[in-house]
Amino acid sequence: MNYDQLLLLFQQGQYSKITSFIDESSLSFESDPNVAHLYAASLFKLGSFGKALEILETLESALDNNVDYLSLFGATLRRVGNLEKAEVLLNKAMKLDSKNPFIRNNYANLLIDLGRFSDARNILDSLLLQNPKYEDARINLNRLTFIATQSTGNKKSEDVDFNTQVTSGTKSISQPKVLDPLHLAFDEEEVYKYGRLDRSKIVQSSQQIVESLDLPDSSQTASEYMKLALLAVQEKNFSYALQLCSKSYILIGPNSQIFDCVSDCFIGLSRFSDAESFALHAITVSEPTAKLYMNLATLASMKGDLVLAEFYLERAAGLDPSHTQLKKLSGNLKSLKSKSSAKKFSFELCEFPSTVSSKDAA
CATH class of the missing domain: 1.25.40.10 (Tetratricopeptide repeat domain)
Structure with a gap:
């Protein structure tokens, strides 16, 4: 090609x-x-x-x-x-x-x-x-x-950038409305994969790196915290990643990258309700991504809300119709719908199963 x-x-x-x-x-x-x-x-x-x-x-x-x-x-x-x-x-x-x-x-x-x-x-x-x-x-x-x-x-x-950030009166790491020039989905490999890094060259953990830093109180500090938070997620050190996200949040306030990372952390910790909340925060603060919509689709299906899951899946397809996880998620939804034992959706019964792990969510 x-x-x-x-x-x-x-x-x-x-x-x-x-x-x-x-x-x-x-x-x-x-x-x-x-x-x-x-x-x-x-x-x-x-x-x-x-x-x-x-x-x-x-x-x-x-x-x-x-x-x-x-x-x-x-x-x-x-x-x-x-x-x-x-x-x-x-x-x-x-x-x-x-x-x-x-x-x-x-x-x-x-x-x-x-x-x-x-x-x-x-x-x-x-x-x-x-x-x-x-x-x-x-x-x-x-x-x-x-x-x-x-x-x-x-x-x-x-x-503050109100084009892509919720009103906050705080600093932000903003995402531009328009991409010039050429104006994940709970799969564990995609959710936790970060960057195009040569892992063999990284000998320190995210926590060791932070302890060695002497950074000024600025938006650049927040950016460094987020890079290390994403590394901590890859290491599956979710609690520490949440600490880094908190440090960045204190510096810059509501930000989609922070909320997306926090959502991934809560997925790893099986706190699915919190994961859903922060994924929704992320798409409110800035433009949504196919990954966020597919995560929300999977979370909705876990609660038994297949109608909402299908809605989010369609939104994901609208953003990236070639995404490798779309076919898998669509098949999962069809399978859930076809099960004769499937219960009709009810808001009173809408809740996350307490025994499901993050791996099952894939």
């Missing part, structure tokens, strides 16, 4: 098909940075921001003047909380293509994150003057007006 075929799959929203093909192939990112770029964009759309960031960081020398790459890299850095470097990259993308509305909108979002409200308003006003029907820009302008009002006399409220 060549680059053009992969690009067509991306345009069709088949992000998992792209990542699966590349993961299973012997493609060299060094020899084809454009494929690596497309792979990172697919990971971004699947919500694997840390993994996408690892790929993008290796492409900086090869694609340093590629506007699409700079925009995606900047958006990913915003998502993991590195606002300073995100500004450098988005600003460079703006200089290379100052008329691109998506880049300008992304840059305005970042300026809101940084508390530079006047600059953000100038960009958004200009976008709406050129295209009054640009709904994202209008939503962002309304958000900016609200934040500026709430921020009066509060210099620390500048890192």
Whole structure:
């Protein structure tokens, strides 16, 4: 499969098909940075921001003047909380293509994150003057007006992004509304898999790494905590991962990546009701992912609510129709529906079974 075929799959929203093909192939990112770029964009759309960031960081020398790459890299850095470097990259993308509305909108979002409200308003006003029907820009302008009002006399409220975050008055690691350029599902391997790391090179546990850090109190600290929390989840050290998520939450407030990670931790601890709550928080705070919808579908089916499970599964298919878990989950639902012993759904009886383990949830 060549680059053009992969690009067509991306345009069709088949992000998992792209990542699966590349993961299973012997493609060299060094020899084809454009494929690596497309792979990172697919990971971004699947919500694997840390993994996408690892790929993008290796492409900086090869694609340093590629506007699409700079925009995606900047958006990913915003998502993991590195606002300073995100500004450098988005600003460079703006200089290379100052008329691109998506880049300008992304840059305005970042300026809101940084508390530079006047600059953000100038960009958004200009976008709406050129295209009054640009709904994202209008939503962002309304958000900016609200934040500026709430921020009066509060210099620390500048890192809030209401385009992708629930109203909080706290700092955020935000996810951009638009992905430029190329605008899991309880399976244990997918839920706990994190990043494209060479595990053989990691000799310290997540807890040992944190104990060796001396980080400043900033959004970058929150980002580092989340990277280590995801590592702790992979290590199945769920309680410690929750501690790291808590530290990040105290620094930046409501954030979809934090809530998604917390949900995964509660799955590992068989606290399914809590897992469901935080998965719902995650899709409320930011754009949903196929993984979150499939997790919610599985949780709903565990409670016996097959109607809701089917609803979530359809939403997941709408985001990523090629996801490898869709067929499996769909088959599970059909099997549950066909069982003659299956009881009719009742809200009074809707509860998670107390004896089910996280492995059974797959």
